[in-house]
Amino acid sequence: MTDLEKFNDKIANNIKIEPKDWMPDDYRKHLQRQMSQHAHSEIIGMQPEGNWVLRAPTMRAKVILLAKIQDEAGHGLYLYSAAETLGKSRDTYIEELQTGKAKYSSIFNYPTLSWADMGAVGWLVDGAAIVNQVSLQRTSYGPYARSMVRICKEESFHQRQGYEIIATLAKGTPKQKEMAQDALNRFWWPSIMMFGPHDADSYRSSNAMEWKIKLESNDALRQSFIDKTVPQAELLGLTIPDPDLKWNEERGSYDFGEINWEEFWNVVKGNGPCNKQRIKHHVKAHENGKWVREAANAYAKKQKEIKKAS
Ligand code: 3HC
Numbered sequence: 641m642t643d644l645e646k647f648n649d650k651i652a653n654n655i656k657i658e659p660k661d662w663m664p665d666d667y668r669k670h671l672q673r674q675m676s677q678h679a680h681s682e683i684i685g686m687q688p689e690g691n692w693v694l695r696a697p698t699m700r701a702k703v704i705l706l707a708k709i710q711d712e713a714g715h716g717l718y719l720y721s722a723a724e725t726l727g728k729s730r731d732t733y734i735e736e737l738q739t740g741k742a743k744y745s746s747i748f749n750y751p752t753l754s755w756a757d758m759g760a761v762g763w764l765v766d767g768a769a770i771v772n773q774v775s776l777q778r779t780s781y782g783p784y785a786r787s788m789v790r791i792c793k794e795e796s797f798h799q800r801q802g803y804e805i806i807a808t809l810a811k812g813t814p815k816q817k818e819m820a821q822d823a824l825n826r827f828w829w830p831s832i833m834m835f836g837p838h839d840a841d842s843y844r845s846s847n848a849m850e851w852k853i854k855l856e857s858n859d860a861l862r863q864s865f866i867d868k869t870v871p872q873a874e875l876l877g878l879t880i881p882d883p884d885l886k887w888n889e890e891r892g893s894y895d896f897g898e899i900n901w902e903e904f905w906n907v908v909k910g911n912g913p914c915n916k917q918r919i920k921h922h923v924k925a926h927e928n929g930k931w932v933r934e935a936a937n938a939y940a941k942k943q944k945e946i947k948k949a950s
Pocket of ligand 1: 673674677678679681682685712715743744745746747765766769772795833834835836837841842843844845848854858908
């Protein structure tokens, strides 16, 4: 069997592809792109929430938010480490992010304007991420699939803490309920955009599905998220901001309105409300952290020398 036949045989039999296995260059490049963009999303996603640590309404709320943000940093770490197994360095991935060559999830280019947004981010953004990431636990590349197992466990806590914030506000004073509804109004459509373009416009999906990098389509995952989330909003007496949303008995799913793809591509192309601010902040933080990386590398090098000398 040729290398390609062995590779295809493993994919067909759901045997994980490991870093040392032969793989087609295009498979490797597809994963480098997707996994590094996934990692970038985790790290950039810390910014909108970091904005509210000093303004959390209680010490408990502050501690939970800090724990969640810390988790996201860890998710970025797992994903960069998994992406590095594909033969590309973290420095290169970071440089691609900072120069705009690489993407990160569009959702993080929207501002977080109230405490209710912390709820909407956990409930909707992490809720959407869970739907996507549970599916990715079965992805064909071993390190990626394994990184998803721990990430998904932590995402469930993220989604629950977000829903708790929204539920508390929805059951609070009329003003608080209004805050929760306002956050839902601003985050609903950008959250369903997270799943990417419709399948017919998803130019990466055919390879992704053939190589079992993607196990379910963008539209299938989006639909699953909508079907899960609408009853959660209704339970709190909140209204999904989509006049075309309607339960379709025949399909056993919700029909929903047309997504504003012009807005989506505008944000993806860098013209969202916060794109420039997010990258500027990342560049500054990366610069400020340079001494930490240098110190850690110097220490590791010294330890290696001591070990070698002993
Ligand atoms: N934001 C930015 N770019 C997006 C996007 C989005 N929401 N959805 C799609 N795109 C981009 C794709 O990256 C691709 O561009 P590229 O070729 O330059 O990379 C283009 O639009 C076409 O989209 P496709 O559907 O053809 O691309 P994919 O097959 O890669 O599917 C995806 C897109 C579903 C996002 C897939 O890449 C994926 O599943 N990625 C892993 C999950 C991920 O990155 N999630 C981001 C959020 S992580 C998060 O929310 C963390 C949580 O803890 C808060």
